[in-house]
Amino acid sequence: MRRLAVRGARGLAWAFLAVLFISSLGAGWLAPAPPEKQFREAPNSPPSRAFLLGTDDLGRDRFSRLLHGGRISLLLAPSAALLAVACAALVGGMAAFGGRRVAGLLTGATDLTLSLPWLLLLIGVRAALPLDVSPPVSVGITFAILGLLGWAAPARVVQTGVAGILSSNYVLAARCRGLSWTRIMVRHVLPNTRPVLAAQFWSSVPVFILAEANLGLLGLGVTEPMPSWGTLLRELESCLTSGQPVLAQYWLFAPALVILFAVLSLVVVFPSEVNS
Amino acid sequence: MSFRARVAAAVFLAFAAVLPAAAQPAPGGQLRLAIQAEPKSLDPLLAADEPSELVRHLTGGVLVRLNRQTQALEPELAVKWSAAAAGRKLRFELRQGVTFSDGSPFSARDVCHTFQRVMDPKIDSPASEPFRSVKGGIACSPDGNHAVNLSLGEPLAGVERLLDDIAMQSASGNARAVLGPFTVAEHRAGSHLLLTRNTNYWKKDERGVRLPYLDGIRMELQRNREFELMRFRRGELELVNNLEPELFDRLKREAPAAARDLGPSLDSEQLWFNQSPRGPLPAHKRAWFTSGEFRRAVSEAIRRADLARIVYRGHATPGVGPTSPANQFWFNAALKPPAGDPKEALARLARAGFRLEGKVLRDRGGNPVEFSVITNAGNKSRERMAALIQQDLAEIGIRVSLAPMDFPSLIERITRTFDYDACLLGLIFSDLDPMGQMSIWLSSGPQHQWNPEQKAPATEWEAEIDRLMRAQAAEPDRQKRKQAFDRVQQIVAEQAPFIYLVYRNALVAASPALGNAAPVILRPQTLWNADRLYMKAPAQVSQR
Amino acid sequence: MTAESGELLRARVSVDYEGRGAVLRDLDLRVAPGEIVGLAGQSGSGKSTLALALMGLLDPRRAAVRGAIHFRGRDLLTLPEREFRSLRGKEIAFVLQSALASLNPAMRIGAQLREAWEVHRGRGGDWKAEAGAALEAVSLPRDDAFFRRFPKDLSVGMAQRVLIAMAVLHRPALLIADEPTSALDVITQAEILKLFRGLNAAYGTAVLFITHDLPSAASLCHRIAVLHEGRIVETAAAPEIFERPRHPYTKRLIEALPRWEPAPA
């Protein structure tokens, strides 16, 4: 019974992801309107046949923006997460394995990264970038920033994880069998860090989708008029924080639900790496 | 409706609101409102921020008051004044029988004491700023107890209006002695400020009842505007000034009688191109930005009505010149904002040597026309306006990229590095007189933002503006000054160094329980006539 | 002290942990070829520490080892790591204290056995046959289905047997077993003890049997050494320890035992 349920959930997740990917990739054909087109006579309109999810402040079709936004967010949030987790694995692994000095140096670097005034640094980054960054380039820069900023917190987790593995009995047992360190790293340590890394990866993806939106407040992030899921979420966020009755504009939740289901589906589809 | 008609309507509405309430104002009651920031100083001569200026307005007595409704100067502590020696000598006759809140009599000595403090470089009062440029300075001498002579080294146009900012202080040195309707009774930093009635205030109403009607005014520090509005709806506050369009619309739905759109304020939003030779712009871009035809074409392509309707939900008024229609005397009514016609803009661009190739506008050298617009990130209205302008200009083949950034970085770019193409910002005006805008229009001025602090005017039209501004500053006749400044406004509309977009409307909320409320666009909006505001008895309050 | 010929292992070591002081003080222990020696001592007395010192696996950053450990005539303490590595698992095998945790959870049993084989014999050999033989020796199935299992699919007793099978894969001269029975139920304990006895008989493997359980040591070992305060305070043949304990600590150990039967005659 349980197996069947799991299999059913997995099938559903695959189907959802497939629909999502196809509709994002085919957004150009599927979307009823170009994502940047402003229907100026109908800003802030509720859902209708013409605008399935209504329009935003500038009269842009929210449904079209959701489809187009998926291209950016679905592709780039995972890439940024991959970059962040790769950095985290490298730094965290080295910190756990290296001598006391290396460990001290790397944990210091991690702590520093976590405590740095990123706001100011990002402002500096914005200042250093040219002003007329084209939207596609801004996308690349955004996710590079996210990836490079996002490594520190996972690095800590990875470090404790790897340290735990290194002091585990099975590593000691492997040494008792006469295995070399390289072999132990490859065969015993790395495979066992996978759940840690995967958990970090999956938790980073939605965080990055959101963080991208918040970078917009610093003038970074995906620039207008290109849509991203993050900018759609920001709409919901400002509605929630404004103290208005949120259910009156229930359709603003659509992007959040899509993101939630996308992340859940990804988790269901790649279960072995997350469980255990 | 024309702008003038709209202003007239707003004024009429304001009066209409007063009329039914004018029945029998009864003294007593406390008015409660929120301030968004702590007043930086309670010394009236140091007030430079909005809350401090509000406290100054409510507690200070001045020689001459600008009537916020009629925008005319009115006698206050000076019953009469006259100018002589081509405006270099001013004589004020003081009101008699006026006493400070501490009971001491007000006399010419106090006036001269106040001016001495204003001009004291150690005090560095913001009120002294307009006088600093006066060669030979100013001197005050009492003429008996009830008159003073003020002499200036050279004439200063519109000098009387500056007196609205100078609250008289007691020569006895008692800093708490005031001449306005209220005195500061309690100040809890971070919490609230309590003003109570000045029982020695000199004004009486038509029936001989001593003003102010209110016992006190309680100002609570409340940074979050959502909370402020919520408290207003709960009846914990009697008025809200300077509302945001979104909050205003929400209030309008729930309490239509309380929310009032007063029409355009003095505050403008504008876009300008960087013309400073100090910036690292490539030659072809500088050529566009310094071309009057290019700037005007951009101005003509922008659909200002859409900005007002979509971004400000209709609570803004399209504009093209530096003066808002709200400025009754100085507004140049001959200037009409362009409707936003891409054909007109393209025709002008074609005359200036630009051509549309497919969807891309190119200059004579074949460079595609594209530029970036910086604005302060987090300001939703500006970000939205920029996105609308981006689309409008895409229609004439100009690719605009948006670069919102934090405010300090933006200021750094527009004042130091000049590393930007175009900037979208707003200006807040409190001074109706063009004298308050000298630093903007003079080519040597620091706020001549498109190309500040020039040694010599870079263009013919800037030279002409310089001449006109200097001429009106030296001209005692107000009508002649107006002619000169009308011409300045016309040049600005034609040359579009600042592309004026909209004037934000003044949006306020006043509780129906507040009698005599007649909000105006000039600060302090609903509180301009604080001495005549009163709390209605519950039966009097009608929820229309 | 001179009869080196009859010795497989002779250890005289002191171990200090950083920040804790001496755990072993000039401890002296011998194991003859084919001999089963019990090492008894209460929890925390340093039994595991000694075992790790013998394997050369104490973290040099945290523990200082002094003295000499002679194994087949070579001093292990001065042996280069590379050579020591070729001894580990091949000539000296070690079964760690907690069985299940000693298996890599992410690796199949077969892969772990294969790895244990190939590390000393290289690829190409018939690891399956060898591993199968070892599994058979510990009474485990040798079929492919078992090879494909993950550690989480094993019981503690099975895991302990897999570890012992892995340890005897290369027929080591010395097998150190650190409390191999303490986590097991009584029946499984008895089976494991039998297993050690069988392996000792079949391969002539010497066993250092670490335990705090005197009776099971007594049933298995030729000799029992009692560890107390970092020293071996008494070494004697198994029955003798019970009958005539000499050191007061040994006496206390024996008195603390639950008495299931009348004291041995």
Ligand SMILES: Nc1ncnc2c1ncn2[C@@H]1O[C@H](COP(=O)(O)OP(=O)(O)OP(=O)(O)O)[C@@H](O)[C@H]1O
């Ligand atoms: N890495 C270490 N650093 C510091 N002290 C340690 C370390 N490992 C063990 N110790 C201490 O050394 C002493 C001996 O530990 P050891 O594990 O050798 O005892 P044991 O006799 O094996 O105990 P048990 O029967 O519980 O397994 C203990 O007091 C322990 O706290």
Ligand SMILES: [Mg+2]
């Ligand atoms: Mg132990």
